[in-house]
Amino acid sequence: MAESATGEKLNYLNHERGLWSWLTTIDHKRIGLMYLFAMTIFFFVAGILALCMRLELFHPGPDIMTAETYNVFFTLHGTIMIFLFIVPGIPATMGNFLIPLMIGAKDVAFPRLNLLSYYLYLIGAVLALVALVKPVGPEFFSNFLTWLGLTGPVDTGWTFYAPYSLESGTAVVWMTFAAFILGFSSILTGLNFIVTIHKLRAPGMTWFRLPVFIWASYATAIIQTLATPVVGISLLLIILERVMGIGIFNPKLGGDPVLFEHFFWFYSHPVVYIMVLPAFGIVGEIIPVFSRKPLFGYKMVCYASLAIAFVGFFIWAHHMFVAGISDKSAIYFSIATFGVAIPTAIKVFNWVSTMYKGSIRLETPMLYAMSFVFIFLIAGTTGVYLATLATDVFYHDTYFVVAHFHYTIQGGAVIGLIAALHFWYPKITGKMYNDKVARSAWFLVFVGFNLTFLPQFVLGMQGMPRRYFDYLPMFEPMHQLSTIGAFINGAGYSLALLNLFYCAFFGKERAPSNPFESHSLEWQTQSPPIHENFEETPVVTDWPYSYGVPVEGGGHH
Amino acid sequence: MNSQTGELAGPPHVHHMDARTAYGAAKLGMWLFLGTEVLLFGGLFAAFAVYRWKYLGEFTHASKHLDWRLGGLNTAVLLVSSFFAAVAVDAAQHNDNKKVVRNLAITIGCGLLFLVIKYIEYSGKYHHGLFPGTAEWNSPEFNESYKCFFGLYFAMTGLHALHVIVGMIVLGWVLSLARKNRFSRKYYTPVEVGALYWHLVDIIWIYLFPLLYLVA
Ligand SMILES: [Cu+2]
Numbered sequence: 001m002a003e004s005a006t007g008e009k010l011n012y013l014n015h016e017r018g019l020w021s022w023l024t025t026i027d028h029k030r031i032g033l034m035y036l037f038a039m040t041i042f043f044f045v046a047g048i049l050a051l052c053m054r055l056e057l058f059h060p061g062p063d064i065m066t067a068e069t070y071n072v073f074f075t076l077h078g079t080i081m082i083f084l085f086i087v088p089g090i091p092a093t094m095g096n097f098l099i100p101l102m103i104g105a106k107d108v109a110f111p112r113l114n115l116l117s118y119y120l121y122l123i124g125a126v127l128a129l130v131a132l133v134k135p136v137g138p139e140f141f142s143n144f145l146t147w148l149g150l151t152g153p154v155d156t157g158w159t160f161y162a163p164y165s166l167e168s169g170t171a172v173v174w175m176t177f178a179a180f181i182l183g184f185s186s187i188l189t190g191l192n193f194i195v196t197i198h199k200l201r202a203p204g205m206t207w208f209r210l211p212v213f214i215w216a217s218y219a220t221a222i223i224q225t226l227a228t229p230v231v232g233i234s235l236l237l238i239i240l241e242r243v244m245g246i247g248i249f250n251p252k253l254g255g256d257p258v259l260f261e262h263f264f265w266f267y268s269h270p271v272v273y274i275m276v277l278p279a280f281g282i283v284g285e286i287i288p289v290f291s292r293k294p295l296f297g298y299k300m301v302c303y304a305s306l307a308i309a310f311v312g313f314f315i316w317a318h319h320m321f322v323a324g325i326s327d328k329s330a331i332y333f334s335i336a337t338f339g340v341a342i343p344t345a346i347k348v349f350n351w352v353s354t355m356y357k358g359s360i361r362l363e364t365p366m367l368y369a370m371s372f373v374f375i376f377l378i379a380g381t382t383g384v385y386l387a388t389l390a391t392d393v394f395y396h397d398t399y400f401v402v403a404h405f406h407y408t409i410q411g412g413a414v415i416g417l418i419a420a421l422h423f424w425y426p427k428i429t430g431k432m433y434n435d436k437v438a439r440s441a442w443f444l445v446f447v448g449f450n451l452t453f454l455p456q457f458v459l460g461m462q463g464m465p466r467r468y469f470d471y472l473p474m475f476e477p478m479h480q481l482s483t484i485g486a487f488i489n490g491a492g493y494s495l496a497l498l499n500l501f502y503c504a505f506f507g508k509e510r511a512p513s514n515p516f517e518s519h520s521l522e523w524q525t526q527s528p529p530i531h532e533n534f535e536e537t538p539v540v541t542d543w544p545y546s547y548g549v550p551v552e553g554g555g556h557h
Numbered sequence: 558m559n560s561q562t563g564e565l566a567g568p569p570h571v572h573h574m575d576a577r578t579a580y581g582a583a584k585l586g587m588w589l590f591l592g593t594e595v596l597l598f599g600g601l602f603a604a605f606a607v608y609r610w611k612y613l614g615e616f617t618h619a620s621k622h623l624d625w626r627l628g629g630l631n632t633a634v635l636l637v638s639s640f641f642a643a644v645a646v647d648a649a650q651h652n653d654n655k656k657v658v659r660n661l662a663i664t665i666g667c668g669l670l671f672l673v674i675k676y677i678e679y680s681g682k683y684h685h686g687l688f689p690g691t692a693e694w695n696s697p698e699f700n701e702s703y704k705c706f707f708g709l710y711f712a713m714t715g716l717h718a719l720h721v722i723v724g725m726i727v728l729g730w731v732l733s734l735a736r737k738n739r740f741s742r743k744y745y746t747p748v749e750v751g752a753l754y755w756h757l758v759d760i761i762w763i764y765l766f767p768l769l770y771l772v773a
């Protein structure tokens with residue numbers, strides 16, 4: 001085996017050194033890690049904004065900020081979390097790292113394009129930060145900033161609904177342009193993954209030998225490429241409308257604001273599957289490994305990913321039941337939305353059936369995966385309340401929606417990502433995380449998360465509207481529970497990520513190449529993998545889930 | 558492509574897959590990208606459909622302000638340009654780099670001509686006060702459905718013109734490779750995907766032209 005100058009085994013982390021080798025890398029593994037670093041920063045920034053809001057809501061009335069600041073905070077929390085953290089999310093980090101390894105390829109199909117996606121992401125992030133600038137300083141300077149459209153942080157909410165986004169005096173043009181660039185980055189990533197999965201599978205890696213994470217990533221990539229252009233054009237139209245005064249969405253200029261909502265949700269409903277489908281894939285990888293049983297109903301899990309992606313394109317107007325759409329289309333969108341519950345439930349049944357009578361090891365990744373299943377069950381069933389026309393009229397724009405959304409996205413996508421980071425940690429870093437710390441962090445995350453958002457379901461049912469800075473005294477106890485939960489939750493994430501970062505840089509314990517005894521291809525190469533992933537192109541002869549099945553030469557795996 | 562029979566050779570930097578895979582990957586990638594472009598314009602087409610239904614009479618009337626002769630001329634220019642792009646691909650498959658250069662130069666020239674005609678049309682609109690930001694446009698008498706029609710007109714044709722410019726840059730890059738004799742029967746991927754992109758730009762205009770100019 002090749003060795004570096006210092007006598008270490010060569011791997012993708014040490015075969016080249018220095019910042020420049022990272023910034024110019026076209027190695028999918030390094031690009032995945034660079035996304036992870038940037039996204040972690042944004043996750044904490046947006047998380048701190050959330051904690052500030054929770055603190056403000058501890059008592060009714062203004063405590064630590066004004067109502068205007070609160071509007072800016074929830075807009076930034078949403079925009080940063082959505083566009084800079086969870087949309088690139090699992091695909092950009094774990095997808096980049098794992099897809100070529102799992103299919104036995106040396107890299108993605110277009111490595112340079114992959115690096116371009118990363119820089120587009122950074123440019124989008126910088127534009128979003130610039131959009132926070134307020135016109136300050138000497139008069140000529142503040143006039144200049146105003147002329148540039150930098151008129152203060154955006155207060156429209158992450159949805160940029162017209163007509164307010166057309167009238168708001170804040171830097172909407174900058175923020176929407178940032179989102180446009182980030183969307184472009186997302187499209188190129190998705191395109192790259194589709195081509196990679198089609199063209200670069202190792203010999204013998206047929207479609208039905210692919211790990212379910214690959215199927216989930218494939219379905220996600222389809223949404224990324226097909227839905228994102230539509231939000232791109234609607235954001236572009238918002239910009240044109242503000243800059244040139246043309247009339248598309250503004251009723252004052254002959255436009256129709258409901259059309260914006262259609263365009264926006266045509267993307268932004270499917271986008272929740274960009275966030276959560278890869279997490280389904282991750283849970284599908286983790287549960288068989290720690291149950292030592294073959295994944296139950298493998299083909300159905302694969303098809304279910306595609307079905308979710310497909311149905312997801314035809315249900316967007318369930319966000320608009322009270323926006324004045326016709327009764328007939330509301331009935332259609334309601335029924336079609338129930339349809340998503342079928343493939344989603346198939347997945348849940350398959351995970352639970354995989355665990356049934358397995359020999360379960362409650363390692364940290366498995367704890368997160370099981371929490372995911374538990375939380376997602378609540379997320380899915382509360383979604384049905386919101387898809388039902390009669391109940392949605394009441395729940396719409398209340399904390400019920402906030403709680404449902406965070407159960408799917410934080411409890412789903414974020415916990416899925418944290419599960420993945422622990423599971424593939426030995427592969428990525430070649431080290432082991434501190435298990436005791438990891439478990440305590442999991443406990444804080446799980447308890448904190450549920451304590452934050454279960455009371456919000458109750459608040460919603462009592463009629464507490466979302467995005468409100470102030471509230472009636474009757475809501476105080478639930479808000480206080482939620483705030484306490486949020487801080488526990490935040491402590492849990494901080495502890496989990498600190499543990500991972502600390503052990504990666506200062507940990508002494510070297511990980512074996514396959515500590516969890518997975519059968520998947522990425523574990524069959526050394527940890528961390530070499531620059532080209534495999535010494536020789538692997539030849540695949542079986543699917544990756546034959547756990548607990550007698551193999552040639554006797555014994556069970 | 559039917560003429561591709563023997564082994565394909567790849568560009569020097571493709572180290573992680575063989576040449577045939579690289580060729581297939583590039584083509585699939587470009588087709589997917591064209592799909593995203595169709596959806597990008599699809600949003601505009603959907604908006605146009607909605608407002609044409611909402612302002613049926615006004616849209617018909619507003620459309621009369623567009624000169625179908627200039628629009629038709631531009632359609633012809635783009636169709637001719639697409640023909641030469643296709644000839645360039647064929648030339649690359651027959652190892653004729655000089656012919657690639659010639660035909661791509663004509664294609665790019667057509668793109669330039671298209672932009673010049675578009676500029677003439679835009680400045681005409683400006684003089685008639687049908688351009689966003691002019692005094693007439695901002696006056697309260699300006700019909701709001703006109704703001705919608707011309708708003709969509711400028712958004713659609715402007716975005717399309719941007720694609721023409723990008724297409725010219727892409728083909729210019731391919732042309733520079735052809736001048737270095739990079740292409741052969743075994744390797745002509747950039748010519749083919751570049752031409753594919755150009756055809757899409759052409760096709761979008763073929764939809765825009767009747768929708769905007771001939772709607773009356
Ligand atoms: Cu939705």
